[in-house]
Amino acid sequence: MSVYLFAKELIRDSGAFIRGRMEESFQVERKSNPNDLVTTVDLENEQYIRTKIKEAYPNHNIIGEEYEADMEDSKVGYLWVIDPIDGTLNFVHQRENFAISIGIYKDGEPYAGLILDVMKDKLIHAEAGNGAFVNDEKLSKVKTSHLSNSIVGISHKWLVREDIKGPLIEIVKKCRSPRSLGSAALEYVQLIEGRIEASMFFRLSPWDFSAGKIIGKEVGIITTDFLGRENEWLERTSVLATNSVLQKELLEIMKNDEGFILAHDKFHNIHSSDH
Ligand code: 2AM
Ligand code: CA
Ligand code: CA
Numbered sequence: 126m127s128v129y130l131f132a133k134e135l136i137r138d139s140g141a142f143i144r145g146r147m148e149e150s151f152q153v154e155r156k157s158n159p160n161d162l163v164t165t166v167d168l169e170n171e172q173y174i175r176t177k178i179k180e181a182y183p184n185h186n187i188i189g190e191e192y193e194a195d196m197e198d199s200k201v202g203y204l205w206v207i208d209p210i211d212g213t214l215n216f217v218h219q220r221e222n223f224a225i226s227i228g229i230y231k232d233g234e235p236y237a238g239l240i241l242d243v244m245k246d247k248l249i250h251a252e253a254g255n256g257a258f259v260n261d262e263k264l265s266k267v268k269t270s271h272l273s274n275s276i277v278g279i280s281h282k283w284l285v286r287e288d289i290k291g292p293l294i295e296i297v298k299k300c301r302s303p304r305s306l307g308s309a310a311l312e313y314v315q316l317i318e319g320r321i322e323a324s325m326f327f328r329l330s331p332w333d334f335s336a337g338k339i340i341g342k343e344v345g346i347i348t349t350d351f352l353g354r355e356n357e358w359l360e361r362t363s364v365l366a367t368n369s370v371l372q373k374e375l376l377e378i379m380k381n382d383e384g385f386i387l388a389h390d391k392f393h394n395i396h397s398s399d400h
């Protein structure tokens with residue numbers, strides 16, 4: 126069995142694990158701040174995934190949100206980048222609209238991406254270079270769009286930050302309508318299926334967007350940081366994911382605001398222990 130096929134089975138099993146676990150009680154705890162939550166199900170599911178990978182592939186490297194990673198040699202062999210629950214707040218408050226996200230690299234190059242919408246049991250997946258699928262159905266390339274007729278995913282929390290809100294408010298004003306789903310991985314699913322046209326996050330970790338970036342590329346979604354640069358390997362970064370036409374319009378708005386660029390670089394270089 127290929128690693129890709131193994132990963133497809135694993136993510137479906139992991140979804141079933143979470144759904145079963147939701148029938149019982151679980152604990153909710155705070156992480157970095159009162160709104161940054163983690164549950165026992167996040168922790169248990171990451172352990173579930175790690176154990177299955179290690180049983181099948183003892184030599185593969187794994188990084189995930191909830192446990193320490195051995196980052197050495199991450200560009201040699203297979204590296205799994207996993208988020209056991211993306212959208213923990215939705216998991217706790219809504220009991221839907223959360224995902225499992227798995228990005229896989231081989232020798233530092235994208236190999237496969239998988240995102241499971243857990244409550245819908247809907248799997249978006251791609252093996253790099255072979256197109257993207259929703260369950261067994263192949264997806265078409267996304268259409269290009271302009272800001273004026275685009276739906277843009279953008280978090281309200283970043284819009285109320287004084288130092289960066291300027292260009293973000295301009296984008297909200299000029300787009301057709303903004304959205305905030307509360308799960309970066311599921312926002313990628315919407316992008317990949319052509320239900321929204323752009324997704325913007327001022328700060329994400331590798332497990333939030335690795336899978337989406339790998340799958341999105343198969344349908345023409347380009348992922349960079351807010352200044353148009355390649356996201357740094359396994360670093361926290363801003364994330365702009367969109368089609369090629371809209372990307373130029375959005376980058377133009379952000380790069381023309383010096384205060385925004387300064388705040389962006391300060392946040393990403395100096396305050397890198399936040400979040
Ligand atoms: P998470 O649910 O796995 O933490 C919206 O909140 C999106 O941003 C989610 O994909 C969430 O992933 C991600 N995110 C990353 N860091 C976060 C933080 N410190 N607090 C809340 N959400 C965070
Ligand atoms: Ca989290
Ligand atoms: Ca996440």
Ligand code: CA
Pocket residue numbers: 167190208209210211212213
């Ligand atoms: Ca998570």
